[in-house]
Amino acid sequence: MVLYTLAPGIRLSFNEIYTSSWEKGDSSIFGERMLIVNFCIHGRCDVSLAKNRYAIVKENQVCISTVMPTKDFYYPRSLYEGIQLYLDLDILHDENGQDFLSALGISLEQIVEIFCEKDGLYLHQMNDTLRTLVKDAWDGKDDIEIGTLRYLAVRLLHEIMSMPAESETETYFTRSQIAMVKEAETLILSDLTTRITAKELADRFGVSESSFKFYVKGILGDSYLNYFRKKRMEKAAELLETTNLKVIEIASAVGYENQGKFAKVFADTYGVSPLEFRRLSK
Structure with missing residues (x-):
């Protein structure tokens, strides 16, 4: 700042x-x-x-x-x-x-x-x-x-002064809902090797799955699936750039048991395969 x-x-x-x-x-x-x-x-x-x-x-x-x-x-x-x-x-x-x-x-x-x-x-x-x-x-x-x-x-x-006088329609969240989403984000990002479903987290916090997904999208700005998929790919990109781990090891580290599926999601995200990404980052 x-x-x-x-x-x-x-x-x-x-x-x-x-x-x-x-x-x-x-x-x-x-x-x-x-x-x-x-x-x-x-x-x-x-x-x-x-x-x-x-x-x-x-x-x-x-x-x-x-x-x-x-x-x-x-x-x-x-x-x-x-x-x-x-x-x-x-x-x-x-x-x-x-x-x-x-x-x-x-x-x-x-x-x-x-x-x-x-x-x-x-x-x-x-x-x-x-x-x-x-x-x-x-x-x-x-x-x-x-x-x-x-x-x-x-x-x-x-x-x-030329803007409309009324706010856009907004959804406001309570302190407990914000805290819930932050806790869920911290939990998932602390161990990307483990897959936790939205239903499991909703049960953990005592809310419905649809409500939990609504809070995530409203507070984080993306759906539960998309948001944490992007986080997994960001971590994978970091590991490709900074370590010599094999692609299959990186896939496992971000929660993918299937290397082929991981490679496809990575390519969809970054436009290149994991190996090509590593080559270009050198």
Whole structure:
């Protein structure tokens, strides 16, 4: 995470996170009354909020929130890339309209009223203009000046005003459902040699199989079968690159007794056979 202070009460960060969880960070970033705007480029972010709410921010979505995070952030697939604005409403109120956002016609109170008045949280797919602004800023993030970032903040907040006022229909999950899926993911990834069915896990957690699969898809962003197949193939690719294990040994290590079936799934995933993948990775 690279954090820039653009002015008192106005911060912008570029978030590159390649782990499954991340602490909510320095509490000094968060004032008593905050407006946080999150533009997700790749991956997903599940955020535990106050009032027992969770925000599940998906790829190409914008999340506008006045509800503060209360626990660590959770990143399915250990991937999240995005741009975030932290706007301290109390500090900016004390600026009496002298901050650069107000000077350029951006009313944060109006944004709060339109998008967050109902329940403090807004989620929606970015429109084409927002998506282009975010992508261009991300591509140029390694060589960017504060003045350019201030201009970016103004443009992003201005374009938000053209978004639909109502959130997209979202499914919100309880804390226990999020914890269930995280526990299931940890259990499976801790030993990929063992095959555990969705039914077995559902029984373990005392829910129906259909409910468990629904939670997995909603929280991890893919079906139970597809998500963990991809995880097995990612591990297989890592072993092919970093070890001299035979293909049949790698197949077994990721839960495949049949080498031919493993090779087919691997080729479907990466476009080449396991041996060709190993050759190309050298």
